Amino acid sequence: MAEVPEIDVVQLAAILEDVHLIDVREPDEYIEAHVPGAILIPLATIPDAVGDLPTDRTVHVICAAGGRSARAVEFLRANGIDAVNIAGGTGAWINSGAVHVTGPEPA
Numbered sequence: 001m002a003e004v005p006e007i008d009v010v011q012l013a014a015i016l017e018d019v020h021l022i023d024v025r026e027p028d029e030y031i032e033a034h035v036p037g038a039i040l041i042p043l044a045t046i047p048d049a050v051g052d053l054p055t056d057r058t059v060h061v062i063c064a065a066g067g068r069s070a071r072a073v074e075f076l077r078a079n080g081i082d083a084v085n086i087a088g089g090t091g092a093w094i095n096s097g098a099v100h101v102t103g104p105e106p107a
Helices: 009-018 027-032 043-052 067-078 089-095
Strands: 020-023 059-062 083-086
Touching (some): 009 089, 059 067
C-alpha cells in the first residue's frame, strides 16, 4: 500500500472554510451525519468521479473512521489527484464536538 498522507479533525476544522472535502461513505451514513460542506461520492463511485475532481488543489477525503477514505486517497493519488485522508473520519469529527449536519445536502 502506498503512503497515504493524512490530517486529523482538528487540522480539518482549521481549514474547513477553504477545503474541497469529499465523503466516501454510503448515502444513508452521509444523511445521518456529515461534516459541513462535505460532498458525497461513495467509495464505489470514486473511479467514475476522478475526472470531476479538482486538479489545482488538494482534495480531502473522509469516511466513518478513516479506512475507506484511506483507500480512496490511495486510488486518487495513483490517478494524479493530490488527496489527503482525514484520520478518524466523521466519527472523530463528531466526537470532537465539532458541528455536523444531517440530510442529503452538503451544507
